[in-house]
Amino acid sequence: MSTRHSRDRPRPRAVPAAAARGPAPLARPAAVLAAVLAWWLVCDVLARDNAVLGRMGPGPTAVAVWDLLQERSTAVNAAASLRRLLTGLALAAVAGVPLGLLLGSRRLLEHATAPIVAVLRTTSPLAWAPLAIVLLGVGDAPVAALVALAAIWPMTLTTAHAVRGLDPAALQVVRSLGASRVEVLGTVVVPALRPHVLAALRLALGIGWVVLVPAEMLGVDSGLGYAVLNARDQLDYPRLAATIVLIGATGFLLDRLLQPPTRTGGGR
Template structure:
């Protein structure tokens, strides 16, 4: 179907003829042989991981605070509801003005996009804890730190893992358009660069690589972050 749509059904002068499978495969081989694809993939993955790390370092503690404190929850709910509905890419002009050109704006946009699933997943996990567990811990004179480490953190682990997996998908989607804005490396930049040269075969080749990497990242997240089931007795 791909070959028919881009070869048989397209007009001879159409640029879509460049996106036929045979041309895309050659473009992909050329990107690999020149080392461009490996370099830009490594840069994109670096930005993704740093952005996710920042989102986790902010989202998990903040989610615990909001979930455990009713006062903090009442104060933070309007702000969270307001900020999380703003598109991360709308922060681009301010981000570039603050951080300049380079990886920092991209990492910031990834962190802004990924922090909300982590934060909300943590809050949901805290709210799902059976209050009886906390009552028992308090009756045994457990300190707040002991309650946190012995009751809260084990109980919210699954929700935090689900939030991180969801954040990974959102961050990967935001990464590509963020790399089209004032950077000279990364997979998003390669799409923009190939488009400017009217090299649509390379555009589709990089898109295919982005889809394949996204699938592999989600598969890795499922394997690493999936909740472990206890063996049946």
């Protein structure tokens, strides 16, 4: 009898050796090296006689990056960009999360406003730049507003989707125990939405960082976007390439800060 039961038991699935070992440790360094080689091939071999690309190869760019890191203006520009980015993200979160809660919990309202939301979220935030400058002047305010316009829709739509996915049974149990709306929000809704909001914030950060750089080319005298424009006006193409590298590296680090920690270990 016991032999028969043992035969009927499902056998544990074998884990492939590659999955058990995890990603190859040299995969990312190899990909980075391949990208640098492609960069060198384009700038230093194929376009070496070009007045622009011929001066933007890995060698001159690396020297320019080192020079930039030693200049105080680089820290000032990075701080200005981060200040505007965080202000825009804060505005997007303050407006987008409540709007997502409202749309996700009111099907009729979401259905009625769907065309308006679609038009607004597919309009480039930079199209609002002239109006933002007219209404808010020049400086940090219009740049932060453009970042907020870009970041609000990931926050809103992700929150609305998460609200629609809430377990109705859990909400019903809490309500049957006499919980108020505020208590339902604090005990069920907020804990369930937290990972979704963090994921939306990571997505909004990437979109906001992309919008921030061109927005800083409009009427400001600091920021990494302004540094790109300034290097172009001075025809300093190695410095232009170095600034682009710093913008990408900063965006990468910001994204890593919001990336959820990976679980390790073989426990259940």
